[in-house]
Amino acid sequence: MSTSVPRDHLPVTVTHTHGERIGVEAGGTELMAYVYAPDPVAFEARKPYAHPLRTLAGSTVTGYRPNDHRWHKGLQMTASHLSGQNFWGGNCYVHGEGYLPRPELVGSMRHDGFDAFAVADDRLDFTERLTWVENGGEEWARERRGVALHSVDAASGTYAIDWSIELTNTRGEPLEFGSPTTHGREMAGYTGLQWRGPRDFTGGQVLSPAGPSTDEEMMGQPAGEHPWIAFVGEHDDVDAHSTLVFAHAPGNEESVHASHWFVRSEPIPSVAFSWAFFEEFVLPPGDSFSYRYRILVADGAWDAGGIERRLKAIPW
Numbered sequence: 001m002s003t004s005v006p007r008d009h010l011p012v013t014v015t016h017t018h019g020e021r022i023g024v025e026a027g028g029t030e031l032m033a034y035v036y037a038p039d040p041v042a043f044e045a046r047k048p049y050a051h052p053l054r055t056l057a058g059s060t061v062t063g064y065r066p067n068d069h070r071w072h073k074g075l076q077m078t079a080s081h082l083s084g085q086n087f088w089g090g091n092c093y094v095h096g097e098g099y100l101p102r103p104e105l106v107g108s109m110r111h112d113g114f115d116a117f118a119v120a121d122d123r124l125d126f127t128e129r130l131t132w133v134e135n136g137g138e139e140w141a142r143e144r145r146g147v148a149l150h151s152v153d154a155a156s157g158t159y160a161i162d163w164s165i166e167l168t169n170t171r172g173e174p175l176e177f178g179s180p181t182t183h184g185r186e187m188a189g190y191t192g193l194q195w196r197g198p199r200d201f202t203g204g205q206v207l208s209p210a211g212p213s214t215d216e217e218m219m220g221q222p223a224g225e226h227p228w229i230a231f232v233g234e235h236d237d238v239d240a241h242s243t244l245v246f247a248h249a250p251g252n253e254e255s256v257h258a259s260h261w262f263v264r265s266e267p268i269p270s271v272a273f274s275w276a277f278f279e280e281f282v283l284p285p286g287d288s289f290s291y292r293y294r295i296l297v298a299d300g301a302w303d304a305g306g307i308e309r310r311l312k313a314i315p316w
Contacts, residue, residue, distance in 0.1 A: 009122045010056075010152040016117075024124050026152045029058045031159060031297070034147060036111040036128070041070070043101075045089030047109035048128070049076035050147075055299045056157050059235050059242050063196045068268060072196035075295065077109070077145070077165060080191040081178035081276075085134045088191065095184030107134045109143070123150035132167075140171040151314045157299035160314055163193060164249075166290040169283045177257070178280040187219055189277030190262045190270075193293055195244065197269030201233030204265050211304045215265040220277055223248050223259040228311065231263070231271060232301045241301035246271050249292035249316055256289035257281035292316075 012031075015023040022034040036048040044065075051074025053062045062074035071089025080088035085107045091099035092106075109130050116127040125148040132141035146164040153159065169175045181189035197204070206213045207230040208221075218229055228247035235242065252259060260277035264270045273293055275281075283289060296310065 008153050008155050010154050011121045012119070012124060012149065012152060014119045014124050022124075022126070024149050026159070027056055027154065029054055029056060031056070031152070032149055032161065038111075042108065043090065043103050043106055044071035044073075045078070045087055045106050045108060047076060047078075047087070048111055048130070049073040050161070051075070053161075053297060055242050055297055056152070056154065056159065057240065057299045059238065059240055059299065060198055061201075061233070061242050061244055061297060063198045063269075066196065066199060066268070069196070072194075072270070075161075075163075075193070075195050077143075077163075078191060078194050078272075079132075079177060080180060081183055082107070082132075083140070083173075083176045085140075087132060088194075093180040093183055093185055093188070104135055107132060107140075109133070115144070122152065123148060125150075138171070140169070140175060142168045142170050156310060158310055159297055161295045161297070162292065163295070164290065164292040165193075166288055167283070168288040169285050172285050174285065175283040176280055177276045177283065179274060179276050181277055182280045189220060189260060189274045190272045191277075192259070192273045192275045192291075194262075194272040195246065195270065195295070197231065197233060197244075198235075199269075200236040201231065201269035202266060204231050204233035204269055205301070206231060206263055206265055207302075207304050207307065209304060209308065215263045218261050218263045221261050223261060223273070224253045226261065228307070229261055229263060229271065230302065230304075230307055231265070231269065233269060240299070243296075243298040243300065243302040243307070244271075245294075245296035245298070245302075245307050245311065246273065247294040247296065247311060248273070249294065252291050252293075255291050256283065259291070
């Protein structure tokens, strides 16, 4: 049944190339491509990702396979240290030895199908089933992932992507979630849902609810005290800025483990909702955990006050 589009929202058009990708277009711009076809390179940790993400004006706000980290692909769910395996991709951090190529430790996330796929006039919602597979082929976890693109607002030049994860340990042994920091590298707690920005965002402005900040100030900050952070970048080629806002859903602080922010502006633009920055957590066999996140994609250079108002205007 068709529903009426709110007056301030643009309708969306969804194109699903089965077995490969989902494209979402509004106002003449493809805003998101969600790619779930298996990557060709196992060392980059095969898994679905969203790239490109574009603003309503058509500015690209994700990077793909940059030469410094080929395994960075737009917006993707990761786990950098999981019971000795690397579901992030690329080199593995080994304390005392640095980053080493250990292809035998790189896992993958297998797309198993969609449990739900709904397109309304003004939004896309889908629920995806995935299996986390360690390098030797053993199935370790079952994931139920929700992705929604909605609230495409021409007046403010914004739209929102909601991304949720429910992960269940199917291994038969405890799963230990960590990060490079839990394994000895200071202030490198990247893991979880990760965004890689385009190279022209290098050196961009970081914001928190308190206002302008820096990546050094926000690195490792608890999400319970800073429920969102933002990244403002200036584009090459066009005279334009774009802003991405990364927000935790209410209730995330009650999940399996407290989250912290991983954010870099230099030498690369990247943000991750880290669920194991400073301390590992263990997921017993058969147990599950869940988190919900929101990414607000906006044209222009926004300030903290404008971000707060826009986030409050989009209910969870």
